[in-house]
Amino acid sequence: MAFPESRFRRLRDNPVLREMVAETTLEPRQLVQPLFVKEGLKGRQPIKSMPGQAQLGLKELIGEAARAKKAGVSAVLLFGIPLKKDAVGSAATRDDGIIPQAIRAIKDKTPDLAVIIDVCLCEYTDHGHCGILTKTKGAVPQKRGTAPVTVDNDATLGRLAEMALAAARAGADMVAPSDMMDGRVAAIRKALDGGGFSGVPIMSYAAKYASSFYGPFRDAAESPPKFGDRRGYQMDYRNSDEALREVAADLDEGADIVIVKPALAYGDIIRRVKDRFGVPVAAYNVSGEYAMVEAAARAGWIQREPMIREILLGLRRAGADILITYWATEVAAGL
Numbered sequence: 001m002a003f004p005e006s007r008f009r010r011l012r013d014n015p016v017l018r019e020m021v022a023e024t025t026l027e028p029r030q031l032v033q034p035l036f037v038k039e040g041l042k043g044r045q046p047i048k049s050m051p052g053q054a055q056l057g058l059k060e061l062i063g064e065a066a067r068a069k070k071a072g073v074s075a076v077l078l079f080g081i082p083l084k085k086d087a088v089g090s091a092a093t094r095d096d097g098i099i100p101q102a103i104r105a106i107k108d109k110t111p112d113l114a115v116i117i118d119v120c121l122c123e124y125t126d127h128g129h130c131g132i133l134t135k136t137k138g139a140v141p142q143k144r145g146t147a148p149v150t151v152d153n154d155a156t157l158g159r160l161a162e163m164a165l166a167a168a169r170a171g172a173d174m175v176a177p178s179d180m181m182d183g184r185v186a187a188i189r190k191a192l193d194g195g196g197f198s199g200v201p202i203m204s205y206a207a208k209y210a211s212s213f214y215g216p217f218r219d220a221a222e223s224p225p226k227f228g229d230r231r232g233y234q235m236d237y238r239n240s241d242e243a244l245r246e247v248a249a250d251l252d253e254g255a256d257i258v259i260v261k262p263a264l265a266y267g268d269i270i271r272r273v274k275d276r277f278g279v280p281v282a283a284y285n286v287s288g289e290y291a292m293v294e295a296a297a298r299a300g301w302i303q304r305e306p307m308i309r310e311i312l313l314g315l316r317r318a319g320a321d322i323l324i325t326y327w328a329t330e331v332a333a334g335l
Contacts, residue, residue: 024317026309028072028332032116032282032324036220037061038081039091039098049216050287051294053326055081058105064329065106065113071332075114077176077324078102079221081123088132089124093162100170107171116203117167119160119177119188128218128225130179130233131156151233153181160184161191168197176259178205180233182249189254203282204255207243207269210234213262213288220287243269244276251277257322262286264311267318274319283320285311290326305334 011017038045041057056064065076080099082091091097103115122130134152156179164175175192177184185204192200210231218224235242247258258277260270261284274281293311297304308327315323325331 024313026313026316026331026335028335029074030316030321030323031073031328031332032075032077032322033064033068033073033328034077034079034324034326035061035064036079036081037098037102039083039101047216047220049219050291050326051298053220053290055220058101061102062105062109065115066110068329068332069110069113071329072335073113073328073332075116075173076106077116077118079118079123081222085124085126087126089121089159089163092121092124093159093166095166095169097166100166103167103170103172114173115171116174116176117164117172119164119167119175120179121156121159121163122179122223122225123221127227128223129228130230131181132159151181153183153233156181157184157187161187164188165191165195165197168192168195168200172200174201174203174257176203176205178208178259178261180205180208180230180235183253185250185253185255201256202254203257203259204250205261205284206247206250206255206258207260207266207273208234209237209262209266211237211262211286211288213265213286216287216291237265240269240272244272247273247277251279256280257282259284259324260320262289263315263320264289267314270315270318270320274321280321281319282322282324283315283318285315285323285325285327287326 011021036055038055041055043057044054044060047053068076078099082098084091099117106115120130122128127133129151131151132155134150160177160179167175177188185202188202250258257280259282260266260273263283263285270281270283293307296302312323
C-alpha cells in the first residue's frame with residue numbers, strides 16, 4: 001500500500017493532536033530541587049558560577065522549600081556547608097549540625113515536602129575529599145612535601161552511616177549517598193535498620209562519574225579537593241559496563257532508587273540502567289550543565305526556556321523517572 005508523503009506530518013501540523021500523541025511527559029512530581037544551606041549565613045549568598053542559584057541561610061531555605069512545594073516539586077535535595085571543617089568531617093554527624101537543623105526547619109513549615117539528604121563528607125572535610133584519608137600508596141596525588149594519601153574506603157563507611165543516621169533522626173525522608181565508596185549502601189542500610197529507621201529509603205548515586213561538569217557545584221558546596229582529584233573513587237567516563245556492575249551492587253545492598261550523574265552526556269547509561277534493572281532511575285542534571293545553558297542564554301546565543309525543556313524531556317526520554325535539576329522549581333511552576 002502506498003502512503004502519501006505527508007503521512008507523518010498529519011499528527012504534527014495540529015498542535016492539539018501533536019500534544020495528544022506526545023510520547024514523553026514532564027510533570028512537577030518528577031522533579032527534585034537541590035538546595036545549598038550554609039551554617040551561620042544570614043540571607044542569601046549568590047553562587048557566581050551558577051547564575052540564579054545561591055547558598056541559603058536557614059530562613060531563606062525554608063522559603064525556597066515552600067516555593068518548590070507550591071510549584072508542585074516532590075522533593076528537595078539538601079547539601080550542607082558547615083562553619084568548621086576537619087579531616088574526618090565531624091560536623092557531618094552532629095545532631096545539631098546544619099543538615100539536621102535544615103531538615104527540622106523545613107518539616108516544621110512544609111511537612112508534605114519530601115526532604116532528601118546528600119550523604120558525603122566532601123563538604124565537611126578540610127581536604128575536600130569524600131572520605132577519610134590514610135597515609136598509604138594510593139591513586140590520589142599528594143601536596144608537595146607530604147606523604148602519599150588515599151581515601152580509606154572502610155574507615156569512611158562508618159562516618160557515612162553515622163551521617164545518614166543523624167539525618168534520619170532529624171526527620172529526613174530519604175538519604176542519597178554520593179561518595180562512591182564500595183559497600184556504603186550496605187553500611188547505611190544496616191545503620192538505618194538498626195537505628196529504627198528501616199522505612200527510610202536510599203537513593204544511591206550508583207553511577208557517578210569523575211566529570212568535568214561538576215566545577216560550579218564545588219563552588220556552591222565549597223568542596224573542591226585541596227589536592228589530587230576524585231578519579232580514584234568516582235567512575236571513569238569511558239566506561240558503561242562498569243556502571244551496570246555498580247548499580248547491581250548497590251541494588252543488592254539495599255538501594256531503592258539509583259542515580260546516574262551527570263546527565264546530558266550520559267543518556268546511554270540512563271537507558272542501559274533502566275532497561276537492565278527496571279527500577280526507579282534518577283538523572284542528576286548537574287551544575288556544569290546548568291551553568292552552560294545559563295551562560296549561553298545571558299550571551300543571547302540560545303533560547304533559554306525551550307532549551308531547558310528540551311534537555312529535561314530528553315532525559316525523560318532516555319529513561320529517567322526522576323530529574324534532579326536546579327531548574328526544578330522554575331520548570332514546575334510553568335507546567
